[in-house]
Amino acid sequence: MHVKLHVWRQAGPTTPGTMETYDAPGISEEMSFLEMLDVVNERLNADGQEPIAFEHDCREGICGSCGMMINGQAHGPQRGTATCQLHMRKFQDGAEIFIEPWRAAAFPVLKDLIVDRSAFDRIVESGGYITAPTGAAPDANLTLIPKEVADAAMDAAACIGCGACVAACPNSAGQLFTAAKINHLNLLPQGQAERYTRVQKMVDTMEEFFGSCTNHGECQEACPKDISIDFIAYMNRDYVKAQLKNRKLLSQD
Amino acid sequence: MIGSLDSNVPPGSMGDKWTQHKFDMKLVAPGNRRRFDVIVIGSGLAGASAAATLGEQGYNVKVFTYHDTPRRAHSIAAQGGINAAKNYKSDGDSVHRLFYDTVKGGDFRSREANVHRLAEVSLDIVDQSVAQGVPFAREYGGLLENRSFGGAQVSRTFYARGQTGQQLLLGAYQQMMNQVHAGSIQLHTRSEMLDLVVKDGAACGVIVRDLVTGDVTRHSAHAVLLCTGGYGNVFYLSTNAKYSNASATWRAHRRGALFANPCFTQIHPTCIPASDEFQSKLTLMSESLRNDGRIWVPTNPDETRSPDLIPEDERDYFLERKYPSFGNLVPRDVASRNAKTMVDEGKGVGPLKNGVYLDFAEARDRIGASTVYERYSNLFDMYQRITDEDPTKVPMRIYPAVHYTMGGLWVDYHLMSNVPGLFVLGEANFSDHGANRLGASALMQGLADGYFVISYTLANYLADHLGNQPVPLDDPVFNEAQQSVDDRMKRLLSIGGTKSVDHYHRELGKIMWTYCGMARDKAGLETALREIPALREDFWLNLRVLGDGPMNQSLERAGRVADLLELGELMVRDALDREESCGGHFREESQTPEGEALRRDDEYSYVAAWEWGGVGAAPQLHKEPLTFDSVHLSQRSYK
Numbered sequence: 001m002h003v004k005l006h007v008w009r010q011a012g013p014t015t016p017g018t019m020e021t022y023d024a025p026g027i028s029e030e031m032s033f034l035e036m037l038d039v040v041n042e043r044l045n046a047d048g049q050e051p052i053a054f055e056h057d058c059r060e061g062i063c064g065s066c067g068m069m070i071n072g073q074a075h076g077p078q079r080g081t082a083t084c085q086l087h088m089r090k091f092q093d094g095a096e097i098f099i100e101p102w103r104a105a106a107f108p109v110l111k112d113l114i115v116d117r118s119a120f121d122r123i124v125e126s127g128g129y130i131t132a133p134t135g136a137a138p139d140a141n142l143t144l145i146p147k148e149v150a151d152a153a154m155d156a157a158a159c160i161g162c163g164a165c166v167a168a169c170p171n172s173a174g175q176l177f178t179a180a181k182i183n184h185l186n187l188l189p190q191g192q193a194e195r196y197t198r199v200q201k202m203v204d205t206m207e208e209f210f211g212s213c214t215n216h217g218e219c220q221e222a223c224p225k226d227i228s229i230d231f232i233a234y235m236n237r238d239y240v241k242a243q244l245k246n247r248k249l250l251s252q253d
Numbered sequence: 254m255i256g257s258l259d260s261n262v263p264p265g266s267m268g269d270k271w272t273q274h275k276f277d278m279k280l281v282a283p284g285n286r287r288r289f290d291v292i293v294i295g296s297g298l299a300g301a302s303a304a305a306t307l308g309e310q311g312y313n314v315k316v317f318t319y320h321d322t323p324r325r326a327h328s329i330a331a332q333g334g335i336n337a338a339k340n341y342k343s344d345g346d347s348v349h350r351l352f353y354d355t356v357k358g359g360d361f362r363s364r365e366a367n368v369h370r371l372a373e374v375s376l377d378i379v380d381q382s383v384a385q386g387v388p389f390a391r392e393y394g395g396l397l398e399n400r401s402f403g404g405a406q407v408s409r410t411f412y413a414r415g416q417t418g419q420q421l422l423l424g425a426y427q428q429m430m431n432q433v434h435a436g437s438i439q440l441h442t443r444s445e446m447l448d449l450v451v452k453d454g455a456a457c458g459v460i461v462r463d464l465v466t467g468d469v470t471r472h473s474a475h476a477v478l479l480c481t482g483g484y485g486n487v488f489y490l491s492t493n494a495k496y497s498n499a500s501a502t503w504r505a506h507r508r509g510a511l512f513a514n515p516c517f518t519q520i521h522p523t524c525i526p527a528s529d530e531f532q533s534k535l536t537l538m539s540e541s542l543r544n545d546g547r548i549w550v551p552t553n554p555d556e557t558r559s560p561d562l563i564p565e566d567e568r569d570y571f572l573e574r575k576y577p578s579f580g581n582l583v584p585r586d587v588a589s590r591n592a593k594t595m596v597d598e599g600k601g602v603g604p605l606k607n608g609v610y611l612d613f614a615e616a617r618d619r620i621g622a623s624t625v626y627e628r629y630s631n632l633f634d635m636y637q638r639i640t641d642e643d644p645t646k647v648p649m650r651i652y653p654a655v656h657y658t659m660g661g662l663w664v665d666y667h668l669m670s671n672v673p674g675l676f677v678l679g680e681a682n683f684s685d686h687g688a689n690r691l692g693a694s695a696l697m698q699g700l701a702d703g704y705f706v707i708s709y710t711l712a713n714y715l716a717d718h719l720g721n722q723p724v725p726l727d728d729p730v731f732n733e734a735q736q737s738v739d740d741r742m743k744r745l746l747s748i749g750g751t752k753s754v755d756h757y758h759r760e761l762g763k764i765m766w767t768y769c770g771m772a773r774d775k776a777g778l779e780t781a782l783r784e785i786p787a788l789r790e791d792f793w794l795n796l797r798v799l800g801d802g803p804m805n806q807s808l809e810r811a812g813r814v815a816d817l818l819e820l821g822e823l824m825v826r827d828a829l830d831r832e833e834s835c836g837g838h839f840r841e842e843s844q845t846p847e848g849e850a851l852r853r854d855d856e857y858s859y860v861a862a863w864e865w866g867g868v869g870a871a872p873q874l875h876k877e878p879l880t881f882d883s884v885h886l887s888q889r890s891y892k
């Protein structure tokens with residue numbers, strides 16, 4: 001195949017970036033998208049130009065490192081597929097491909113296609129856990145968890161934290177990520193004790209960094225793990241309840 | 254010079270050692286813990302669990318990871334599951350059986366006492382993970398589901414769909430973030446450790462580079478924990494994540510830590526075969542697939558029909574044929590070697606004839622296509638994305654690939670290296686898996702080390718240092734270490750050659766795979782011993798690293814590949830030295846008449862722990878003799 005790339009190049013967080021064009025002949029259909037970029041980078045290096053910086057690690061759709069806008073779509077054209085799992089056979093010979101970093105105020109560009117997604121960690125840090133210090137756990141089979149409940153929690157827990165949901169959202173909202181993280185824990189019996197404080201803290205932290213959700217649903221479309229926006233509804237419900245509950249607790253003081 | 258190696262295994266009967274030793278070890282009182290600074294490098298399963306636990310107990314913990322978030326460590330990619338001797342299925346499992354299986358599976362090259370402790374604490378790991386909210390698979394009644402996994406005859410593997418590593422890592426990461434929130438852990442992401450600092454023979458700190466700003470900083474502590482994963486990427490093509498590398502352990506090795514059994518690498522039987530030169534990594538298909546899939550090749554090497562048209566009597570289910578009692582579930586090394594034999598005999602399948610079939614037709618008839626799909630959905634989807642073939646309809650094609658490294662820094666029973674104050678956890682150490690790791694046991698070991706071992710053994714070490722201040726950052730040892738880091742980076746940037754880092758990495762990988770891969774012999778290893786130093790020399794003459802900004806991925810990779818070029822040589826030396834076959838180390842010269850691995854216990858029942866001798870110079874071998882008191886030494890047989 002022969003493709004033409006238009007790639008965002010930006011030297012550093014504070015330097016302005018531009019789209020650069022690279023001709024990429026001799027690409028095999030069997031290559032993954034990132035292997036195609038590897039080839040382009042090898043050629044750039046040979047020509048004395050600095051290779052394109054992008055993030056990737058597992059290259060099997062689980063670590064959430066990779067992520068770029070490909071022709072305006074987060075992770076490109078294939079549904080439920082992270083950039084690293086996308087293959088060149090999904091593109092036409094002669095295609096022009098536009099590659100950009102995630103665009104969101106909460107994800108500043110660090111270099112080329114690399115962005116800073118640490119805002120996600122701040123959300124988790126604020127309450128995205130069950131307090132279970134090492135050593136204090138009861139036997140694992142003590143609490144029965146119906147299969148359906150475990151499955152639902154797992155559906156939420158499958159989030160890889162790539163940030164495609166934010167990048168795809170016209171408002172750069174962080175709802176789908178936050179909802180996935182909250183529901184993973186809030187659905188489980190072990191997560192009940194901190195359920196309402198968790199949702200309150202995490203949603204409040206999310207709002208410090210991200211835009212607000214106006215139900216476009218683009219996040220679900222872009223998610224490489226097909227996480228459902230229903231989780232956002234559950235999160236909102238818990239958040240509303242949290243306001244009441246926490247107030248009730250306060251009034252008992 | 255290093256004196257004799259003391260494994261510090263406590264006395265007492267195998268079943269009581271750890272319990273008794275926990276009582277005998279020194280403690281650090283809760284109020285004193287905040288007077289100790291502990292550095293943890295790496296936040297995969299081993300690092301995150303250790304940091305969380307030590308943070309909860311009140312130590313001052315600093316965590317460094319080169320990832321942008323701890324959540325992305327290579328542990329995230331583990332698919333199949335985690336073992337624990339819970340015996341929830343009442344099918345004959347016990348701590349002793351898990352211990353026994355692990356020692357035997359490791360082909361009698363691990364330290365018994367460590368393995369027994371691992372089997373003991375396996376029980377607590379599952380409890381801990383469930384308490385954190387790890388959504389393990391459940392039965393309809395709500396109890397935990399288990400499955401049998403690669404080579405085990407009991408069902409002791411807990412799993413979360415095909416994403417067990419992800420879920421366990423999220424659990425450990427969340428527990429750690431709770432401590433970051435509480436202020437007991439300082440988390441430094443995108444920060445790569447580039448050197449270990451040693452003063453008067455003891456570890457006292459690290460040199461770290463911020464991968465965004467390029468700043469190089471010094472950090473001092475009472476103890477340093479390396480939880481930095483394995484070195485499978487020395488082969489370039491492996492199932493490891495692309496960033497996985499050996500620099501942390503290699504730098505520590507150069508500062509005096511012994512590297513043990515470096516040649517023990519695990520080749521995993523079920524990976525997707527490479528499709529061409531541009532292949533950047535190999536993808537694992539969890540071996541849980543072997544529970545329902547049958548492995549075969551056509552009997553006719555010139556077979557051209559599509560697999561479903563090949564009649565039963567023209568198929569060779571070679572594992573079932575050769576190993577009737579274990580069949581498709583033989584341990585990884587055995588399955589891998591047999592697949593290689595088939596491909597070498599020209600019976601490989603696929604366009605490049607570089608794979609064997611893994612067929613789900615029988616399972617489909619037995620339990621229905623939808624149940625098969627439900628069990629392995631994410632693996633099937635992954636396979637289809639990569640190959641454009643649907644495994645519910647056509648058999649998968651698989652081939653062995655480098656997957657795990659059993660070798661690593663030498664540690665004693667306390668997980669401390671021979672450098673006092675330097676502890677090594679998880680895949681980075683060598684201790685528990687001998688010459689071959691059983692499936693679902695790496696997650697178990699990483700979490701055992703981090704949650705349930707280190708807090709005891711670290712306290713025992715620190716107790717003697719109460720009142721000591723960490724070495725000041727302007728001490729000459731820090732100046733020297735930082736200088737050497739700076740010099741090395743300048744050198745890498747200024748070579749000004751023509752070839753890329755990837756070029757050298759690929760070339761190294763080819764040498765390693767050809768001569769130090771699934772089967773090894775003297776002549777091949779000696780060839781490698783000539784080719785690696787030549788390649789390394791070329792690297793330092795002709796490498797091109799471009800870029801003058803602080804964030805520079807080529808520079809990061811160059812440093813890592815430079816280290817792999819040294820480590821690869823050590824692996825080859827180790828493989829040459831060990832003139833026996835054991836586990837993943839198959840020496841052509843040492844096999845039974847049937848072609849099975851032949852161990853030579855009289856001469857090689859030892860851990861080979863190598864001391865750094867300088868670039869290109871011969872390292873010095875130290876031996877830790879292995880004795881087997883609880884598990885009877887026997888040649889493995891899976892017939």
Ligand SMILES: Cc1cc2nc3c(=O)[nH]c(=O)nc-3n(C[C@H](O)[C@H](O)[C@H](O)COP(=O)(O)OP(=O)(O)OC[C@H]3O[C@@H](n4cnc5c(N)ncnc54)[C@H](O)[C@@H]3O)c2cc1C
Binds near residue numbers: 318320332335656
């Ligand atoms: C595809 C695949 C599937 C697997 N499936 C299973 C399975 O089903 N069951 C099982 O038991 N095992 C499995 N394994 C093995 C298992 O996943 C690993 O052995 C284990 O997760 C390693 O954990 P770790 O914590 O030791 O290291 P890692 O998870 O590799 O973490 C290393 C950490 O160290 C950091 N680091 C490294 N070097 C530096 C440095 N110089 N400076 C700063 N930070 C550094 C990294 O950023 C990272 O945080 C699988 C492995 C692979 C490749």
Ligand code: FES
Binds near residue numbers: 055059062063064160
């Ligand atoms: S590189 Fe890990 S998800 Fe793409």
